[in-house]
Amino acid sequence: MNLSKESSTGIGVADRSDATVAGGAELRAGRDAWQTLIGGFLCYAFDAVDFAVLALALPLIIAEWHLTLGEAGLIGTAGMLGVGVSGVLMGWLADNQGRRRALLLSVAVFALFTAGAALAHRPWELMMLRGVAGLGLGGVWGAVTALVNETWPRAWRGRAVSVLLSAWPVGLIGAALMAGWLLPIYGWRALFLCGALALLAALYVVCFVPESALWQAQRTGQASRNNAGRKQEAVAVAEIFAPQLRRNTLLGTAAAACALTAYWGANTWWPTYLIRERGLSTQSMAHYLMLLNAGMFCGYPLFGWIADRTSKRTALLLCWGGAAVLLPVYAMIRGLNILLWMGPVVALCFASTGPLGAYLTELFSTRVRCLGAGFCFNVGRGLAAFAPFAFGALATRFGLAVSLGLCGAGFLVAALVMLLLPQDAPHAGGQGAT
Secondary structure: OOHHHHHOOOOOOOOHHHHOOOHHHHHHHHHHHHHHHHHHHHHHHHHHHHHHHHHHHHHHHHHHHOOOHHHHHHHHHHHHHHHHHHHHHHHHHHHHHOHHHHHHHHHHHHHHHHHHHHHOOOHHHHHHHHHHHHHHHOHHHHHHHHHHHOOOOHHHHHHHHHHHHOHHHHHHHHHHHHHHHHHHHHOHHHHHHHHHHHHHHHHHHHHHOOOOHHHHHHHHOOOOHHHOOOOOOOOOHHHHHOHHHHHHHHHHHHHHHHHHHHHHHHHHHHHHHHHHOOOOOHHHHHHHHHHHHHHHHHHHHHHHHHHHHOOHHHHHHHHHHHHHHHHHHHHOOOOHHHHHHHHHHHHHOOOOHHHHHHHHHHOOOHHHHHHHHHHHHHHHHHHHHHHHHHHHHHHHHHOHHHHHHHHHHHHHHHHHHHOOOOOOOOOOOOOOOO
């Protein structure tokens, strides 16, 4: 399969007719598509690293500051509230000022404030810094998925977005590696300082990743014969709640909120569960999580392939249905060897953000794509903000194993909500579809 050849025929243009330019221009379009994928991959990998450092450091933070599980969960909740706000803020910025500009601002914010968390000496200081970092952490997903969605043809889009979002488990594996090395020797503050490494990804975007040509064409009126030569009015949040989009916006947000409540409820407490209830050391916990996230990494191409061969909704139903069944089973396992190898099997079903990213971006036209998809995903994450606190409080009473197992219910509800959405998203045409 020659993806570069496939991607050179009209990628990054307003419609397929624009692809009939000279061969050199077509080659540049192909390079732009690959550079966009690489840049997006790097930014999303560091997004995952900066998300993960809190969960990995939480056992040490709890011990140092003598926090209850509920109190520690509030630190995670603060970051998720920032993420929810950024779903609207950065989505609006991406649709009005460009996907690239929103991406760079998002990375800069989360990199600097995650590193700044190393200076926190009180829980409320860490909560405040995580809240601001969340404003950046939540903006990356919408920008990178829109950029890749607008530079890859429909036949490859599900796989391209899945490859892009497979950066998430890669970042989590990287965070676990750093945790295994840094935490026992240098403590949790050194792990937060590593958040600044995300600025390297921003530098790659500055040097190599162009703005979406489809967004540029739409903004200057080139994508519409009726308003050629006139710039579009600024995108307003109210547009994604217009009668023709309201149902998709609300259901997409509900599905994302249910799935992400389950995901963050599980992932925030997974390291603490392995240490406190299964007796692992910090280094052993890091090894377990690396293998677990390797399973998630394998899930992205698998469910991306299923999404392209069947439909993105079918892939999501398989992901979330599998997680709803397997997560409670995993939580009850006591044998450490079985726990080790069952982890990647469960995490295989955590790869839903690949098909979800491709599906949500196709629910909306180019004009409101970042705003609409970013609203669904990041407001969903914002609604899931209280998952770390809620499941932490639940664990205080019933134990982390019970709390982890109950996260499966969130995946089940997400799958039921997805059944109410269309099988094929309304804007799933070619790369120039608006």
